Amino acid sequence: MAAYSGELLSKIATGDGHGENSSYFDGWKAYDMNPFDLDHNRDGVIQMGLAENQLSLDMIEEWSLNHPEASICTPQGASQFRRIANFQDYHGLPEFRKGMAKFMEQVRGGKVTFDPDRIVMCGGATGAQDTLAFCLADPGDAYLVPTPYYPAFDRDCCWRSGIKLLPIECHSSNNFALTREALVSAYDGARSQGIRVKGILITNPSNPLGTVLSRGTLAMLAEFATERRVHLICDEIYAGSVFAKPDFVSIAEVVERDDPGCNRDLVHIAYSLSKDFGLPGFRVGIVYSYNDAVVACARKMSSFGLASSQTQFFLARMLSDHEFMARFLAESARRLAARHERFTSGLREVGIGCLDGNAGLFSWMDLRGMLREKTPEAELELWRVIVHEMKLNVSPGTSFHCDEPGWFRVCHANMDDETMEIALARIHDFVRRQQKQQQKAKAKAKRWAARGPLHLSLPRGGGAAASYLALSSPLALMSPHSPMVHAS
Numbered sequence: 001m002a003a004y005s006g007e008l009l010s011k012i013a014t015g016d017g018h019g020e021n022s023s024y025f026d027g028w029k030a031y032d033m034n035p036f037d038l039d040h041n042r043d044g045v046i047q048m049g050l051a052e053n054q055l056s057l058d059m060i061e062e063w064s065l066n067h068p069e070a071s072i073c074t075p076q077g078a079s080q081f082r083r084i085a086n087f088q089d090y091h092g093l094p095e096f097r098k099g100m101a102k103f104m105e106q107v108r109g110g111k112v113t114f115d116p117d118r119i120v121m122c123g124g125a126t127g128a129q130d131t132l133a134f135c136l137a138d139p140g141d142a143y144l145v146p147t148p149y150y151p152a153f154d155r156d157c158c159w160r161s162g163i164k165l166l167p168i169e170c171h172s173s174n175n176f177a178l179t180r181e182a183l184v185s186a187y188d189g190a191r192s193q194g195i196r197v198k199g200i201l202i203t204n205p206s207n208p209l210g211t212v213l214s215r216g217t218l219a220m221l222a223e224f225a226t227e228r229r230v231h232l233i234c235d236e237i238y239a240g241s242v243f244a245k246p247d248f249v250s251i252a253e254v255v256e257r258d259d260p261g262c263n264r265d266l267v268h269i270a271y272s273l274s275k276d277f278g279l280p281g282f283r284v285g286i287v288y289s290y291n292d293a294v295v296a297c298a299r300k301m302s303s304f305g306l307a308s309s310q311t312q313f314f315l316a317r318m319l320s321d322h323e324f325m326a327r328f329l330a331e332s333a334r335r336l337a338a339r340h341e342r343f344t345s346g347l348r349e350v351g352i353g354c355l356d357g358n359a360g361l362f363s364w365m366d367l368r369g370m371l372r373e374k375t376p377e378a379e380l381e382l383w384r385v386i387v388h389e390m391k392l393n394v395s396p397g398t399s400f401h402c403d404e405p406g407w408f409r410v411c412h413a414n415m416d417d418e419t420m421e422i423a424l425a426r427i428h429d430f431v432r433r434q435q436k437q438q439q440k441a442k443a444k445a446k447r448w449a450a451r452g453p454l455h456l457s458l459p460r461g462g463g464a465a466a467s468y469l470a471l472s473s474p475l476a477l478m479s480p481h482s483p484m485v486h487a488s
Contacts, residue, residue, distance in 0.1 A: 100116070122301075136268075214249070
């Protein structure tokens with residue numbers, strides 16, 4: 001029956017372009033099967049794979065209570081009910097687009113301006129990327145993407161459009177910085193394979209690195225895009241989640257102030273309120289393009305993913321409250337900084353480091369020293385231990401297309417303080433147990449060495465020789481109860 005059903009569906013629907021055959025999504029499934037709960041399931045899996053900001057939702061809740069006129073379902077806002085309930089303009093409410101434009105300016109320190117008529121609404125950042133891919137590329141074309149990058153881009157950009165994502169390899173030796181040499185290498189490599197490169201996709205601030213791109217790097221990207229006539233798609237979904245120096249620089253600032261020679265028709269911004277505000281359930285995504293044709297086409301597609309007019313009405317009131325927004329952004333940054341410091345300092349207590357980040361809702365955790373060997377397979381073994389024994393859903397670097405095994409993204413802004421402390425305690429306990437096992441193994445090896453050289457009389461058969469060689473393997477010294485032995 002299943003095979004027959006498959007014949008009734010499209011190849012796209014039945015294919016694996018959804019990208020969910022990934023450890024990134026497998027960790028979510030493990031959480032869904034046994035979710036942690038402070039009151040009812042303290043032994044469950046703690047969700048550290050979800051980049052969500054729950055640290056400042058109380059401020060939005062308070063604003064909502066203090067502004068009942070922002071809802072058409074209250075006596076104070078009911079006079080707007082008919083207008084909002086019947087609104088059908090796929091361009092979005094004018095007051096919402098104006099409020100969003102002003103907020104985007106506020107996030108960027110007032111250094112740039114945004115035209116409300118260039119704001120196109122989509123169903124979250126996912127919808128924004130899908131819309132841009134539809135507008136900019138044909139099936140078989142490619143975007144170049146610096147690694148490591150957000151796993152769901154493989155779905156958001158490729159599933160329905162049929163385009164490809166090709167990596168621009170970045171490495172820990174320079175803190176995963178994007179260089180022109182790596183960009184040129186990726187571009188030339190694609191061209192040599194007969195693949196047409198239509199765009200460069202970046203996330204700034206970076207997910208999963210939690211770092212911001214420098215002004216010089218952005219200028220280099222804009223120059224390269226202009227030279228090669230390829231699009232530059234900048235996902236700035238974490239623009240309002242920068243909590244320490246260096247400051248965030250938007251591609252809009254480079255286009256408007258720094259590089260007058262840049263071809264603006266090639267520059268596009270994706271944004272959302274899902275991360276900075278912790279409102280993913282509102283499904284508010286934005287495409288902001290400097291290209292008139294892209295704006296016109298994207299608007300025609302808005303009907304496939306427009307946020308409800310009631311949601312727009314509420315957000316228009318809130319985003320236009322500039323005094324509140326200034327307080328919110330400042331307090332959110334303070335809370336994110338405090339959470340980041342507490343979590344990373346807790347990791348340092350047991351010798352775990354992270355990439356030095358200043359933005360986002362997560363840390364890029366370095367567990368290379370805990371791998372059995374430096375391979376993707378060993379990384380996944382360790383990840384299974386973390387998910388199933390430590391019961392923490394973190395995301396392995398391989399799911400972010402990182403070619404250096406041992407890095408993990410760990411989210412820490414989607415939980416309360418007590419849950420975070422429990423997560424840290426689990427990590428501490430695991431690392432200390434591993435350290436004790438290593439100490440026992442070393443002590444055992446030292447005792448064997450103190451007995452002097454062994455003289456064994458072995459038969460000439462290969463099986464006995466193999467048994468002897470196995471004694472020298474590091475894995476032979478591990479306890480049969482070690483999680484690395486049973487990781488599979």
